Amino acid sequence: MPDNLASKITDSELEVMKLLWRAKDALPVTVIREQLQESKGWEPATIKTLIARLVSKGAVRQEKRNVFYYSPVITEKEYSSWATKDLIARIYNGKARDLIASLVSSDGLSQDDIAELRDMFKVEE
Amino acid sequence: MPDNLASKITDSELEVMKLLWRAKDALPVTVIREQLQESKGWEPATIKTLIARLVSKGAVRQEKRNVFYYSPVITEKEYSSWATKDLIARIYNGKARDLIASLVSSDGLSQDDIAELRDMFKVEE
């Protein structure tokens, strides 16, 4: 995990992180609750547990106002880049190109994707 | 998970799978045990548990000879391709190209990788 993290962000917790990443500013539980109750059908208690766990593992910071406001400590980029490298280490023996080869050969990429990637690598120095 | 799987292969179990994937033929516990005891420092009991769990979740098949011989049901390619798509779904909103963009922009690729990928996409129809 990103080394600022005590331990891994779990799947459920990740849903909370996604919401916080999308938000421009820190959010109070009220807002987080509303959205996740709606989108995930979770009970308020569940949502509060997830937030508390994220705070305790250092992925989310709380800021005292009238009520706590929560915001991500690690960025989405940091996390996704870590998760990707972790996958590469665990499954592709550390070889990033093997990951991409796998995508290409297992039709994980659309024609559009491939076109775009061709461009990407053309420009790339 | 690959839909032939009852549930996800865990990290420890994956070590067993890797060994089985590397092997040409089915292996008896003796051989699996020797290697993992060596490479992972696991107790025989641990290794036997992992094998049993893999069998019960359908990732490994056992073949009765004098003693059981074990071989993978899902291939390494199937698994890694599934794991990759799963990552893309969970973290990159289903967009494979975002994964690759993340790799490129977070220096997850060496110059060599990039060169090779440029070739890959040049040839690619």
Add this chain to the structure above:
DNA sequence: CATTGCAGACTACAATTGTCAACTGAAATT
């Protein structure tokens, strides 16, 4: 100001995961 609603803290509980020990019966060894 009394009432209500909910944030925050604590507790709970089943399922999964990482590790491993004990037992049992068959195969190998003496």
Add this chain to the structure above:
DNA sequence: AATTTCAGTTGACAATTGTAGTCTGCAATG
């Protein structure tokens, strides 16, 4: 044939994860 060695099975136990209930005190609202 008696002994030893494991494979295979079952059980175990702590930590993590998914999901949620309860309680307490403050803040908004009538």
